[in-house]
Amino acid sequence: MIRLASWIVGSLVIAALAAWMISLPGTLTLEVANYRMQPRLGTAVFIFICVALVVILVWAVVRRIISAPKALARRSQERRREQGVEALGDAVVALQAGDAARARVLAREAQARLPDNAAARLLEARADLALGDMPAAREHYRALIASDKTALAALTGLYDQARTQQRPEAALTFARKALALAPGSAWAAEAVFGDLTRRGQWAQAVAMVNVEPAQSREARAAKRRRQAVIETARAREAETSDPLAGLDHALTALKLLPDFVPAALIAARIHINRGDTRKAMSLLRRIWRATGHPDVAALYAHAQPGASAVDRLKRLGEIIETPPPHRAAGMALARAAIDAYDWPLARQALAPFSGPDATQGVASLMAEIEEGEHGDQGKAREWLARAVRAPRDPAWTADGMVSDEWEPLSPVTGRLDAFEWKVPMVQSASTARAEGAATAQLPVPASLPLAPAQNPT
Template identity: 70%
Template sequence: MIRLASWIIGSLVIAGIVAWVIALPGTISLDIAGYRMQPRLGTAVALLVLATIIIIAIWALVRRVIGAPKALNRRRNRKRREQGVEALSQAVIALQSGDPARARIMAREAQARLPENSAAKLLEARADLAMGDMSAAREHYRALIANESTAVAALTGLYDQAQAQGRPEAALVFAQKTLTLAPHSAWANQAVFDNFVATRRWAEAVAMVNVEVAGSREEKARKRRRQAVIESARAREMEVSEPNSGLDHALTALKLLPDFIPAALIGARIYINRGESRKAQSLLRRTWRATGHPDVAMLYANSQPGASALDRLKRIGELIEIPPTNCAAAMVMARSAIDAYDWPLARKCLENFLDDDLTQGVASLMGEIEEGQSGDQGKAREWFARAVRAPRDPAWTADGIISDEWEPVSPVTGRLDAFEWKVPTTQTARSTAIEKGTVQTMSELPPPERALPLATTENDQ
């Protein structure tokens, strides 16, 4: 309604102005080619306006005719660009849909219509890589490296190609080149870090972790753990050859993660081999109170080289109450009691864990007790048979592999910090041996075999 009223008012105003101009008094005298005209002033103004309009219309028509070729060229280029963008979109869709052949065709069509578009070239290289045409993909990627805007993307493709071809050295070179161009590239940092871990170049690996920027609490915790794992790995390698340096790395790991069991075990073993049993025992007591890990208790029992089985049993009593409150503590105490031929104590330690909580380790220990205390081979075999069907005990496990000791890297995937202390879920040759009664689990091994590689025990009963 407002628009209609505005249009009516505007029309009236314009009509009034035109009527006023036409009604202006006076005349204009014009002499053209011997002709004299004397129109009224209003008529002359109207004719002037009309002539101006005609001139503008003629000029517009002339400009359109003159500019027609350029306009046609712009229209053709616009249509060509639209077709190129559509071909580029189709190439992306085809590549994501698992049709690299169509993706390559559409990428080439996009290049033909968009010759300066780097994305089309990159898509063709990706399609070549997906089709297994490694030589063509490599040539495309190498051509893209010269362009600063596509260099990182090209190096990423070359890295993927080298990985697919099983050329880890070349892949590492491409990752390192990427870091020089894009220091914050996540995949390149991870690739170089994984190489440092795989080649046990712990100093370079921890240096990379140290410069990581951790914003959130979770990121800071993850960074501390990675640092602790790497420091523990360095301590583990130096435990025998450079014990002093190994101890420093182990203590550094414990500053980062005070309850990190592998670092505590390594540090305690170095203390023991240096004859500093009190420091080892203090460290192990703190770790035991925090974690209750059986390896910590077994090493505590063996913290005095040359101690007898009775001495080891007595020392275990400093950590574990009788009867033990959990299965891990019960197995450690029972193991020490069996070594000391204290059969009643060994049986008492395990009696609360013989029902629903029965595990392979407990059943195997009960078999040893029956065999050693009464010599009843039938009962012993019965316990060993129950061990076959019983749930497993926790062990250091990574990617289906069970290890007697903690390892910093998975032997299957090469992943850092892969080993966890948990109940294994994959059948292994070692568990098959347990079923046959020919081998014991890690927590059941006699203390001299597993706690101190450099120390021996004497005077065992």
């Protein structure tokens, strides 16, 4: 309604202006080729405006006709570009869906319609790589390296191709080039860092970690842990060849991670070998209170070289309460008591943990106690049978592998900081039954200590 009213008012205003213009007084004389016209002034102005509008309209039509070929060409180019972009998008979808053959066809179509678009060629190279056409993929990637915009993406593709072809040296070369081109490239830095750690080039590896940016709290914590692990690896290598350097590296790791057990064990061993038993015991007491790790208790008991089993048991009693607060403490105390032939204390230490949920370590120690205290091979055999079926104790585990000691790298994947102190994966029921049946046929090991006539000194 408002629009209709506005249109009516506008029409009336225009009509009023036209009537006012025509009614203007005065005349205008025009002489053209012996023709004279004397229209009124308003009529002349109105005719002039109409002629101007006609000229503008005619020129617009002529201009449109003249520019029609260019417009058609531009429209065709736009349509071609739209088709190329659509083909490029469909190729990405096809490659993500696992249809590499269709993705390559669409990428080639996109490249034909978008000759200056590097993404189409990069996508074709990815499709070639997925199809296993390594020579074609390599040619595409090498062509893309020449451009600064696509060099990093091309190096990424060449790195993936080299890894697919099991060419680690070539993959590392591409990673180093990518890292030199873009120092912030995460995959390249990780590849170069992984190679340094696998080769044991710890100084260069820790130098890379030191310059890594760490913005968040979690990133800073992860960075400190990687630094501590590398410093511990350096201490582990230098423990025997250069003890002072190994001690410095171990203490540096403990500054980064105050409760890192592997670094503490290395530092304590070096202190003990250098005769600094008090420093070693002080460090081990602190780590034991923080972690309760059994390796710490074992090293604490043997901190004094040449000490007797009774002395080791007394020393261990300095850090382990009776009754022990947890299973690791109970097992450590029981081990020391068994070595000292203190059977009642050993049994008392394991009493809270020898129930139905007893672990393999507890069951094995109980077998030693039964055999050593009473010479009861029947009960010892029962405990050994329980040990086969019992849950496992925590151990240093990485990628399904169990190690007696902590190691900086996984022996399976070469990954840094892969070892964790945790319960290994539970074996299958069929394996457990088979081992249990085999154990039932075995005699009690002759290595179990027999009860002596009197306690040793």
